[in-house]
Amino acid sequence: MVTSLTGRVVTVAGPIDPPDLGHTVTSVHLVSDMNGAATVIADKAPVTIDRLGALALGAQNEDDLRLSAEDVRSDLADFAAQGGGAVVDVTGVDQGRRPDELARLAETTGVTVIMGCGGHAPDRAPEALADEIVREIHEGVNGVPAGVIGEIPTLDLDRPADRAVATAVADAARRTGAPVLIDRAATPTATHALLDLFAERGADLGRIAVGHCDDLATDLDALAALADRGVFVQFDGLGRLSSVYREIDDQDVAAAVLDLAGRGHADRILLSPNVSRKIDLKAFGGGGYGFVAQQLVPYLRFTGADDALLDSITAANPRRWLTFTEGRG
Numbered sequence: 001m002v003t004s005l006t007g008r009v010v011t012v013a014g015p016i017d018p019p020d021l022g023h024t025v026t027s028v029h030l031v032s033d034m035n036g037a038a039t040v041i042a043d044k045a046p047v048t049i050d051r052l053g054a055l056a057l058g059a060q061n062e063d064d065l066r067l068s069a070e071d072v073r074s075d076l077a078d079f080a081a082q083g084g085g086a087v088v089d090v091t092g093v094d095q096g097r098r099p100d101e102l103a104r105l106a107e108t109t110g111v112t113v114i115m116g117c118g119g120h121a122p123d124r125a126p127e128a129l130a131d132e133i134v135r136e137i138h139e140g141v142n143g144v145p146a147g148v149i150g151e152i153p154t155l156d157l158d159r160p161a162d163r164a165v166a167t168a169v170a171d172a173a174r175r176t177g178a179p180v181l182i183d184r185a186a187t188p189t190a191t192h193a194l195l196d197l198f199a200e201r202g203a204d205l206g207r208i209a210v211g212h213c214d215d216l217a218t219d220l221d222a223l224a225a226l227a228d229r230g231v232f233v234q235f236d237g238l239g240r241l242s243s244v245y246r247e248i249d250d251q252d253v254a255a256a257v258l259d260l261a262g263r264g265h266a267d268r269i270l271l272s273p274n275v276s277r278k279i280d281l282k283a284f285g286g287g288g289y290g291f292v293a294q295q296l297v298p299y300l301r302f303t304g305a306d307d308a309l310l311d312s313i314t315a316a317n318p319r320r321w322l323t324f325t326e327g328r329g
Helices: 049-056 069-081 099-109 126-138 160-176 188-200 220-228 250-262 291-302 307-322
Strands: 009-011 014-016 023-028 084-089 112-117 148-152 180-183 208-211 232-238 269-273
Touching: 009 112, 023 232, 023 269, 023 291, 023 307, 069 084, 069 099, 084 307, 099 112, 112 126, 126 160, 148 160, 148 208, 160 180, 160 188, 188 208, 188 220, 220 232, 220 250, 232 250, 232 291, 250 269, 250 291, 269 291, 269 307, 291 307
Parallel strands: 023 084, 084 112, 112 148, 148 180, 180 208, 208 232, 232 269
Antiparallel strands: 009 014
16 A cells, blocks of 8 residues: 655655755755766866866866765765755766665765656656656655656657656656656747646646746746746756856846745745756865855845745745645546
């Protein structure tokens, strides 16, 4: 008999009560390898201080794209020491997801870790993928349960394989009541079409977070249109330098947060640093897992955010998103 998860948050150590989460960042990578099989990177040398500037501005390095438990342990411990409570690891199977390592990191650092699932599905029938997602939530991977469906990469519903993934994710979300993280589609119209499919399949849009919304930070009406549908708007590229590859900066995101709050959407905002490379860690000059609490929150307060808003976007909203609702069917 499947144990009900309604009203609980599912961590790598098992279900917990939502108030236990505290300050939460909702889209990071802990143990991961972003070196895609089809990617050939010439620079394979270890990341050293003389490479940091070029890497921060977009240079590619094989070692930079690989994170081990030892690489991230001290940064995660610092996150906890600074008041951080929980992180959502959205590493896919094809990105080196290691459930056993996530469980050990949670145990040794004291940080609550929530694991994602369902993000890698080459040529899978929707029914098979949905069943796999449900199993990883209820039975776990070698005993380590997933607590989020996602991160689901950018989908194009005109591609049959992507439509199959979207269908599977929607069905698994309906069946489990789990939170879902999908990447924003290529255009606002395509993103709304994806949300339409979810709604048609019976998934609750209030359980869905739309990631990679940083690039919309200066398109305030587009952000508001997403929030109007009841989804969470997630800014998850925080803590990186602006460059030719990233025109939006964290000040733009802060302004967008205040604008959304002013439009009545304070309860629809999620924030996360984009930790997926060595240079994102403090030891390599990055902002680390604690960037939101240590850098963005003080800036938001300086620009007009009050304590109620700051609590919403760093603790209350993640807690509400991550709490399972009753599954249907």
